[in-house]
Amino acid sequence: MARELTRRERLKIPRHEMPEQDAHDRSVNFEEVNLGLTAEQAVAEAERCLLCANPTCIDGCPVGIDIREFVRLVADEQFGDAADVIKRDNFLPAVCGRVCPQEDQCEGACVLVKKYKPVAIGHLERFVADYERERAGSTSVKTITKTGKRVAVVGSGPAGLACAADLIQAGHDVTVFEALHELGGVLVYGIPEFRLPKEIVKAEVDQLADLGVRFEMNAVIGMIDTIDELLAEEGYDAVFIGVGAGLPRFLGVPGENLVGVYSANEFLTRINLMRSYAPDAETPLLDLYRKTVAVFGGGNTAMDAVRTARRLGADPATIFYRRSDAEMPARAEEVHHARAEGIGFETLVSPIELLGNEDGWLTGARFQRMELGEPDDSGRRRPQPIPGDEFEVPIDVAVVAIGNEPNPLIHRTAPDLEQTAWGTIVADPETGRTAKKAVFAGGDIVTGGATVILAMGAGRRAAASIKEYLDTGVW
Amino acid sequence: MDGPQPGGELMNRILETRVLAPEVKYFRIEAPKVARKRKAGQFVIIRVTGTGERIPLTIMDSNPDDGWISLIVQGVGKTTRTLNELETGDSVHDLAGPLGMPSEIHEYGRAVVIGGGVGTAIAYPTAVALAEAGNDVVSIIGGRSREFVLLEDEMRAVCTEVYPTTDDGSYGYHGFVTDKLAELIADGPSIDHVIAVGPVPMMQAVAEVTRPHGIDTVVSLNPIMVDGTGMCGGCRVSVGDETKFACVDGPDFDAHQVDFELLARRNRTYSAFEYYRNEEFTEEHIHVDPVGSS
Ligand SMILES: Cc1cc2nc3c(=O)[nH]c(=O)nc-3n(C[C@H](O)[C@H](O)[C@H](O)COP(=O)(O)OP(=O)(O)OC[C@H]3O[C@@H](n4cnc5c(N)ncnc54)[C@H](O)[C@@H]3O)c2cc1C
Ligand code: SF4
Ligand code: FES
Numbered sequence: 049m050a051r052e053l054t055r056r057e058r059l060k061i062p063r064h065e066m067p068e069q070d071a072h073d074r075s076v077n078f079e080e081v082n083l084g085l086t087a088e089q090a091v092a093e094a095e096r097c098l099l100c101a102n103p104t105c106i107d108g109c110p111v112g113i114d115i116r117e118f119v120r121l122v123a124d125e126q127f128g129d130a131a132d133v134i135k136r137d138n139f140l141p142a143v144c145g146r147v148c149p150q151e152d153q154c155e156g157a158c159v160l161v162k163k164y165k166p167v168a169i170g171h172l173e174r175f176v177a178d179y180e181r182e183r184a185g186s187t188s189v190k191t192i193t194k195t196g197k198r199v200a201v202v203g204s205g206p207a208g209l210a211c212a213a214d215l216i217q218a219g220h221d222v223t224v225f226e227a228l229h230e231l232g233g234v235l236v237y238g239i240p241e242f243r244l245p246k247e248i249v250k251a252e253v254d255q256l257a258d259l260g261v262r263f264e265m266n267a268v269i270g271m272i273d274t275i276d277e278l279l280a281e282e283g284y285d286a287v288f289i290g291v292g293a294g295l296p297r298f299l300g301v302p303g304e305n306l307v308g309v310y311s312a313n314e315f316l317t318r319i320n321l322m323r324s325y326a327p328d329a330e331t332p333l334l335d336l337y338r339k340t341v342a343v344f345g346g347g348n349t350a351m352d353a354v355r356t357a358r359r360l361g362a363d364p365a366t367i368f369y370r371r372s373d374a375e376m377p378a379r380a381e382e383v384h385h386a387r388a389e390g391i392g393f394e395t396l397v398s399p400i401e402l403l404g405n406e407d408g409w410l411t412g413a414r415f416q417r418m419e420l421g422e423p424d425d426s427g428r429r430r431p432q433p434i435p436g437d438e439f440e441v442p443i444d445v446a447v448v449a450i451g452n453e454p455n456p457l458i459h460r461t462a463p464d465l466e467q468t469a470w471g472t473i474v475a476d477p478e479t480g481r482t483a484k485k486a487v488f489a490g491g492d493i494v495t496g497g498a499t500v501i502l503a504m505g506a507g508r509r510a511a512a513s514i515k516e517y518l519d520t521g522v523w
Numbered sequence: 524m525d526g527p528q529p530g531g532e533l534m535n536r537i538l539e540t541r542v543l544a545p546e547v548k549y550f551r552i553e554a555p556k557v558a559r560k561r562k563a564g565q566f567v568i569i570r571v572t573g574t575g576e577r578i579p580l581t582i583m584d585s586n587p588d589d590g591w592i593s594l595i596v597q598g599v600g601k602t603t604r605t606l607n608e609l610e611t612g613d614s615v616h617d618l619a620g621p622l623g624m625p626s627e628i629h630e631y632g633r634a635v636v637i638g639g640g641v642g643t644a645i646a647y648p649t650a651v652a653l654a655e656a657g658n659d660v661v662s663i664i665g666g667r668s669r670e671f672v673l674l675e676d677e678m679r680a681v682c683t684e685v686y687p688t689t690d691d692g693s694y695g696y697h698g699f700v701t702d703k704l705a706e707l708i709a710d711g712p713s714i715d716h717v718i719a720v721g722p723v724p725m726m727q728a729v730a731e732v733t734r735p736h737g738i739d740t741v742v743s744l745n746p747i748m749v750d751g752t753g754m755c756g757g758c759r760v761s762v763g764d765e766t767k768f769a770c771v772d773g774p775d776f777d778a779h780q781v782d783f784e785l786l787a788r789r790n791r792t793y794s795a796f797e798y799y800r801n802e803e804f805t806e807e808h809i810h811v812d813p814v815g816s817s
Contacts, residue, residue, distance in 0.1 A: 408788035
């Protein structure tokens with residue numbers, strides 16, 4: 049039973065920081081960096097929660113998890129019940145507890161944030177989810193009455209999986225079509241093992257399979273079936289498009305096609321999806337051992353790429369970012385981890401040319417030094433070149449991590465899906481409805497590269513309006 | 524499979540295999556939906572085993588009624604050599620497709636289809652499609668020596684003229700495909716369209732032969748791929764100074780615009796790795812176990 053604690057007693061408990069693998073050890077292995085709280089730590093951390101009458105943290109969560117209630121249950125050692133509370137709103141808690149930018153979301157909105165440190169909501173979410181998974185928890189399989197309606201979900205990233213989860217529980221038949229040979233989208237091909245073990249994603253996917261979701265891998269929609277064919281020939285009553293932000297963007301500078309220049313997508317896919325780091329790997333990767341590796345970009349993808357390179361022996365492994373530290377879009381935790389692992393940071397620099405030898409291999413890059421000017425549309429101060437301030441750096445392998453553009457495959461065969469100037473699909477943010485009847489969309493393909501939890505939220509909102517559409521037949 | 528599979532049935536079963544030349548093998552594979560959807564010039568991505576790498580292979584032929592596609596595989600690296608060990612009744616682990624843009628097929632008039640080695644298998648479906656579209660199709664199919672000249676009978680069935688060529692003169696025309704092409708251009712009648720598929724230097728040479736004559740020429744490029752869906756950018760090629768992703772924008776491109784040097788270099792990215800793995804493969808497969816177990 050929970051201890052009765054006064055407000056003052058609660059405020060006295062220090063925040064429990066995440067136990068981590070030693071920085072030196074982890075910089076040479078792919079094991080998870082964060083080790084997770086113990087049950088005692090979790091309970092003590094949960095006791096820090098003031099159980100506010102007006103819990104602002106919930107407003108900070110994009111999917112509105114009843115945080116106060118699940119944290120209360122953790123303090124009460126009712127971990128299974130806590131998991132049930134989270135799962136009402138988030139069916140990927142083990143994933144979100146690891147990769148959500150909590151500092152900008154729930155924890156950033158926690159009342160303690162001003163004078164104390166916020167409750168470690170992310171750590172608690174992860175603890176509860178892991179607890180449940182390891183104990184093969186409280187999967188309350190209820191018998192679902194089938195509606196006889198069929199929905200095709202295109203893409204198995206967080207948006208597609210979340211949508212599938214809600215629809216199968218509403219009694220619809222759901223088939224998820226995935227272009228690659230593994231399920232999970234960015235969670236399996238992008239985010240590395242040391243941040244999100246693949247086994248966790250697999251456990252979540254398996255749960256969906258147990259609930260009756262059908263998965264078809266190696267199914268590239270737009271090629272094997274168009275959206276129209278899914279609706280007309282394959283007999284689906286509705287389609288959800290959650291294909292993510294696919295095509296990697298390059299810098300557009302000379303030398304970008306030299307051997308030794310990877311997009312972050314290719315670099316991470318070779319390693320995460322194709323496991324090219326394993327000794328018996330079939331998929332090759334350039335040897336990084338003691339090589340000078342440069343990663344261009346300052347987001348989560350750049351941090352994942354540079355930390356991965358480090359684990360494969362890169363020395364030095366350096367981030368080159370065109371704004372300053374303060375504007376870096378990567379999560380604070382990732383930047384902190386990267387620094388501890390010996391990653392170098394060069395900020396306010398922008399590559400203007402990649403240099404190669406006569407055999408076409410990368411040898412270095414010429415950079416332009418930048419300074420910060422006026423804020424741009426994103427509210428961040430725009431970097432501008434300092435005239436004449438250029439320098440060269442030798443580089444063996446470069447990774448370009450400056451974002452993605454939408455993949456054209458779907459749109460090519462479904463021109464009636466309305467697109468923005470950037471190629472993202474236009475969909476109502478509340479309902480996920482697109483300009484095309486019976487077709488819904490959500491996640492990165494609508495918003496451009498965003499976050500796991502936002503993609504999930506979009507998948508769930510679309511599921512709700514798909515249910516409504518299938519019940520009423522009204523578009 | 525790595526994840527749940529529909530019904531768990533064995534997919535992508537091999538229905539027939541045939542050795543066409545040393546290290547070159549024909550496969551007929553069960554893939555009903557791909558067979559129905561694919562068009563000339565498109566490819567599939569295959570993973571031979573559950574830990575294998577993803578490799579692109581052009582679809583040579585298909586039969587939508589019987590639900591199969593055919594592929595021709597040249598054993599060059601470990602993956603293709605492992606694939607070539609499979610026999611009828613085996614299956615490949617993953618097969619995704621059809622991928623890539625179909626070849627553009629119009630009624631050009633007189634079209635020359637050029638295949639070098641297994642490139643002939645890739646060029647073959649385009650020859651069929653060109654013939655069906657009412658073109659007068661001529662083919663030049665080259666090989667190092669007689670045994671490497673592929674699909675001659677198949678080509679004869681759809682082309683008005685077929686010229687086998689061999690580098691060593693052991694069969695057909697003695698010389699390179701480009702020598703024969705130059706002859707055809709010189710002798711007339713005039714040629715309206717050329718498509719060439721084969722090793723990079725061959726395609727580059729074809730481009731140089733047709734360029735001065737302004738003959739519309741298309742090549743099917745073979746860069747290293749990973750996903751085949753536009754996600755990784757590993758397959759990027761430079762065409763008319765623009766970067767294109769071969770798997771979604773191609774694989775067919777205007778031969779006169781392609782930077783072949785770049786393609787050749789990028790294709791050598793992992794040659795050291797491939798060399799090492801090939802050694803490994805050879806050791807595993809050639810060495811006789813001294814104890815003679817199994
Ligand atoms: C390296 C990296 C690190 C990241 N780190 C974080 C983080 O720490 N925290 C965070 O919140 N977010 C992070 N993100 C962002 C987050 O992963 C994405 O916002 C989220 O995955 C988007 O989900 P989605 O479902 O829209 O698309 P995706 O996860 O991209 O999934 C789309 C799926 O659709 C498939 N697909 C594409 N085209 C087709 C087609 N034609 N037919 C069938 N299937 C298709 C793709 O193969 C893919 O599996 C990171 C992203 C990257 C790349
Ligand atoms: S889902 Fe993300 S934002 Fe919501 S409570 Fe969990 S960690 Fe916080
Ligand atoms: S193979 Fe990855 S983008 Fe073409």
